[in-house]
Amino acid sequence: xxxxxxxxxxxxxxxxxxxxxxxxxxxxxxxxxxxxxxxxxxxxxxxxxxxxxxxxxxxxxxxxxxxxxxxxxxxxxxxxxxxxxxxxxxxxxxxxxxxxxxxxxxxxxxxxxxxxxxxxxxxxxxxxxxxxxxxxxxxxxxxxxxxxxxxxxxxxxxxxxxxxxxxxxxxxxxxxxxxxxxxxxxxxxxxxxxxxxxxxxxxxxxxxxxxxxxxxxxxxxxxxxxxxxxxxxxxxxxxxxxxxxxx
Amino acid sequence: xxxxxxxxxxxxxxxxxxxxxxxxxxxxxxxxxxxxxxxxxxxxxxxxxxxxxxxxxxxxxxxxxxxxxxxxxxxxxxxxxxxxxxxxxxxxxxxxxxxxxxxxxxxxxxxxxxxxxxxxxxxxxxxxxxxxxxxxxxxxxxxxxxxxxxxxxxxxxxxxxxxxxxxxxxxxxxxxxxxxxxxxxxxxxx
Numbered sequence: 021x022x023x024x025x026x027x028x029x030x031x032x033x034x035x036x037x038x039x040x041x042x043x044x045x046x047x048x049x050x051x052x053x054x055x056x057x058x059x060x061x062x063x064x065x066x067x068x069x070x071x072x073x074x075x076x077x078x079x080x081x082x083x084x085x086x087x088x089x090x091x092x093x094x095x096x097x098x099x100x101x102x103x104x105x106x107x108x109x110x111x112x113x114x115x116x117x118x119x120x121x122x123x124x125x126x127x128x129x130x131x132x133x134x135x136x137x138x139x140x141x142x143x144x145x146x147x148x149x150x151x152x153x154x155x156x157x158x159x160x161x162x163x164x165x166x167x168x169x170x171x172x173x174x175x176x177x178x179x180x181x182x183x184x185x186x187x188x189x190x191x192x193x194x195x196x197x198x199x200x201x202x203x204x205x206x207x208x209x210x211x212x213x214x215x216x217x218x219x220x221x222x223x224x225x226x227x228x229x230x231x232x233x234x235x236x237x238x239x240x241x242x243x244x245x246x247x248x249x250x251x252x253x254x255x256x257x258x259x260x261x262x263x264x265x266x267x
Numbered sequence: 268x269x270x271x272x273x274x275x276x277x278x279x280x281x282x283x284x285x286x287x288x289x290x291x292x293x294x295x296x297x298x299x300x301x302x303x304x305x306x307x308x309x310x311x312x313x314x315x316x317x318x319x320x321x322x323x324x325x326x327x328x329x330x331x332x333x334x335x336x337x338x339x340x341x342x343x344x345x346x347x348x349x350x351x352x353x354x355x356x357x358x359x360x361x362x363x364x365x366x367x368x369x370x371x372x373x374x375x376x377x378x379x380x381x382x383x384x385x386x387x388x389x390x391x392x393x394x395x396x397x398x399x400x401x402x403x404x405x406x407x408x409x410x411x412x413x414x415x416x417x418x419x420x421x422x423x424x425x426x427x428x429x430x431x432x433x434x435x436x437x438x439x440x441x442x443x444x445x446x447x448x449x450x451x452x453x454x455x456x457x
């Protein structure tokens with residue numbers, strides 16, 4: 021270090037100006053591409069859930085039943101004695117029941133099967149490591165879904181960086197060897213799905229391919245139910261338009 | 268989820284108007300912070316306006332300029348904390364104050380060439396995430412190293428080390444635009 025303080029103070033001033041000037045150039049460009057109506061829809065939905073007037077609409081099921089999600093049925097059937105369960109057993113059981121469905125879900129999000137499998141396996145490993153923190157084994161499936169969505173997101177983010185550096189032809193639809201995937205091979209729909217903004221794609225995939233309820237989607241994506249509605253509605257509108265154009 | 272803050276319909280209408288007025292530019296800001304990740308930027312904008320709704324009683328009286336400052340710094344805070352859980356974020360809210368005003372560049376100062384800025388932007392986009400967050404807090408938001416360490420909950424030497432690396436990468440890109448360019452930008456000091 022030779023006379024560090026002064027030089028780096030100069031450089032700090034310099035870099036502040038660099039950041040400032042980059043922001044001045046880029047912010048208006050990005051701002052011009054903002055989907056204001058879409059953002060407003062989502063925000064209105066959130067406000068709707070938090071305004072006083074809407075308070076009476078919230079279901080009063082606090083007391084008594086917890087009948088929220090029928091999707092957890094296979095899991096619930098398995099988890100009869102939560103206390104007696106070891107992490108290993110529980111995870112193996114869950115794995116055998118849920119693995120394929122979760123891979124299908126992840127494949128729709130990351131658009132290739134082998135990455136999807138990695139994503140799901142990572143999610144299982146993470147859940148296994150944190151099993152003691154999962155007080156309620158009924159939450160396990162919700163936790164897994166959320167982990168899969170989160171991991172798919174970071175895969176996509178990473179992929180953006182990689183693709184920027186080495187542009188290569190977009191990967192094709194994952195091979196149809198997986199029986200489940202073959203059903204989805206209606207390429208027009210897949211192609212249209214691919215063009216959707218990330219959050220809208222997630223909402224659609226969770227709704228129609230993973231068959232989740234609105235509440236479960238909201239939990240998996242960590243957004244409000246209103247936002248789920250608005251993402252889904254917008255996605256359906258774009259899909260419809262895209263498919264009609266094709267036909 | 269206990270929501271103690273219920274929003275009145277009147278507030279909701281004001282918030283929608285506020286969103287309409289500020290969201291686009293705020294999204295631009297978010298995109299720069301998120302290095303072009305639109306989905307993340309979208310989430311940041313939503314989270315910022317949700318935060319605004321929670322403290323709207325305080326915000327509604329602010330002048331337009333101050334309000335914009337609050338929105339920008341709140342968004343930057345959410346981005347910096349790596350999208351912390353909402354509850355944790357809510358607790359931190361009262362400490363956030365508009366600090367944005369001071370970082371305006373002096374227009375009389377040198378403007379860098381578009382090419383140099385483009386090169387820097389590319390470097391910024393490829394920085395490891397930790398480095399990027401620290402660099403943004405330091406140079407875009409004008410925070411001191413100690414403040415950055417406190418905000419991110421990491422050690423100050425870590426902050427210094429990451430800044431040092433980011434600084435070297437960026438300064439290199441400025442090339443001849445660097446007004447204090449010394450003859451040996453790296454040879455002399457390492």
